[in-house]
Amino acid sequence: MLTFLGFLMILIFMVLIMNKKMTPLTALVIVPVTIALFAGFGPELGEMMKNGVKEIALTGVMLIFAILYFSLMIDTGLFEPLVNIILKAVGDNPIKTTIGTAILTALVSLDGDGSSTYLIVVAAMLPLYKKQGMNPLVLTCIIMLAGQIMNILPWGGPTARVMSSLKLGHTEIFVPMIPIMAIGILWVIFVAYILGRREKIRIAKHGKYNNYNSNDIIGEVDPKLRRPKLILINLALTITLLVVMILDIVPLGIAFMIAFCIASIINYPKLKDQQKIISKHAGNALSVAGMIFGAGIFTGILNGSGIMQAMGNSMIEIVPKSWGGYMNVITALFSIPLTFFLSNDAYYFGILPIIVATGHQLGISPEILGRASLIGQGSHLLSPLVPSTYLLVALAGVEFSDHLKYTLKWALGSSIVMLIAALILGVI
Template sequence: MPAFLTHPAVLGAAMVATFMTLIMTRRMSAVAALLAVPIAFGLLAGAGPDLGRMILEGVGQVAPTALFLGFAVLYFALMMDAGLFAPLVRGVLAVVGRDPVRISLGTAVLATLVSLDGDGTSTALIVISAFLPVYRQVGMNPLILATLLGLSSALVNLLPWGGPAARAAAALHVDLADVVGPILPAMLAGLAVVFLLAWMFGRAERRRLGWVPGAPAVAAPVGQPEAEDDARRPTLLWFNLALTLALLVGMISGLAPLPVLMMGAFAVALTVNYPRLADQRARFAAHADNVLQVFLLIFAAGVFTGILNGAGMADAMASAVLSVIPPGVGPSMAVIAGLAALPLSFVMSNDAYCFGVVPVVAKAAAAFGIEPVAIARASLVGLPVHTLSPLLAPIYLACSLLKVEVGEAQRFALKWAVLVSLVLLIAMGLTGAIPWRA
């Protein structure tokens, strides 16, 4: 085999491409591909003796996330069974009716507002809990819900408490306010595009469903049925609401680690709403499939990232991308950094990208007179694409709750994510947040 084929960058790119091809063409499930593909490429890279260590390190990194998401799915499933979200669903329907345009626009509005807490997982749980029953009743495509949720959340996460901007600022030792302030107009431009997409999706669904004002909606044949009546706990509505609000406040304030808060809230909710052991077993049986899927996907993703990082493939891919940039485009490094953020943030974790790649780009750009803060801003352009990364936990959570395949969601949403990222880049250039050319 030629030596260049075993280079970590080549193997890493081939590994990601193989994984994406297999899941997007439905040749393998996401879980099977997340396990088989990295192991095969790890062996090709000659890392066989170290694969066990890499896998354990990767799984160890995602274990807290898996714990949190697993109990989060159980907690919010209990709240749905108990009827906590029934008034919210009725309220949403009262506002948006059964008009697909108003429903999709309402999805974007709620996702934008809830995303202000800076936590993508809680945003996904709340928005899906509120809108998925509406989508089912009307017969709308749940992939629209997933796409609007991901794009809105990604853009709002540009705010200081969202995380990505803070990472970029810390990596380049620049002031966070200097990073975020100038990109706010671009963020608003991106949100405008998301709302335009919501309107377009709604119009398309109107045509597909044959919706006209006053006409009854077509019921969706997919998804889980509503919880049975004997699982409802209407007398505990205010208790469940107070418990959920307290949980969200604790998560936002950082009162305790997220897994601790979620496990504690779940234990209280289960005991109060379903004190009989038989009822508890019934709730476990009803939602075991969702929880198992989340655990399998998150731990399998840990295997993927453990081998990708441990075998040096992620770092090698980043270095290879940077090395092929022609010297003549040096003065346009800010724009190049923004464009490079799309593929790199898709195949790398936030920390690996911000602390491994962005400083290298900033150092190269400084030679052409481009300030580090401009590179920090440009590095955030890829966030809409990053939300679809197979390395992120929230996409597996959302797809599990929506009962759709990860590859199906990526295939539907990726082109729109690229569009929003390009709008971000252009808006940053037009508003002076990044220079077109030094």
């Protein structure tokens, strides 16, 4: 019953947002609350939602102040030199632009933090897409594809969870995955070439894409807000912030909060100018934060009701025992929907140990199954339960539903390519 309710909840949610019947925020709240009330969880509902919001609170704070900070830096003109350098390198060629997007995302993603990757890459590349008249969905697609592959880095999240859950080291789990990641990045560059070529042909036939959302975060820079004389100071502050983030000296949300306050005082000493900056970008920041807290309610109900665990267990149970010899392939294939519909914590700490215990009885080593469970990361970041996804679409000014429909087939392709590569190379 719980499994049925879980998949029903997700199905209704996906149908509503992909057909644009509800905003993601509304669907994230209304759908799970309605299902939970129907299932008789009314008395516990408040506690479930509170726990879900508490779990995601720091992430919400981080995204609010990250948007405010990088929006301020864009206003000052910090990223204009980088944009000009990239523009000279790619010229007016959409193919070079898309391939450059893939490579830049892979490099920036080395820090393991998706939110900062989205902020930096979109700030650098979206102005180029606008100048060339390219579809911003191409940008969000390529960024997410590259980011998903790089998310397998040990400090990115899922790999650390696998190692912790199975009590294994990086040599057993991560090191064998390095060639698979390399092949995955080559796949992303290939997809970037295809999408760039399509855009080049489309622009030649139908003209430039001009339907940009006027509410996107990375907009045109107001000349009155530029601070070219402070560019080195702003660069030093931003680099310091990134170092603090990488070394995990203080919580990221707190670091962005402090950095934003310092940047406001340095660049705009007058109180009215500081208020203008906050007012200008508060709408975007609160819009993203609202969806983040909505996702907290969604996952809080899934976790608190036991629906999430029931969904994972049910998917494992449908596998016939006669297929046990293919547990490595089954684990890799199942990791695609499971890491999409479940949180990484729920999958790697709740479901993976069950899979490994079953594999142990069949003589399959835990490290093989651990590596197989990472294959699904090729489509994980597309999940509506991943907070940073809402940041990406907000930055680029696209609808989440459009981004999901545009990117899904390419993301599934990433997982399939990595699965084939892992089987050929004997990694799983």
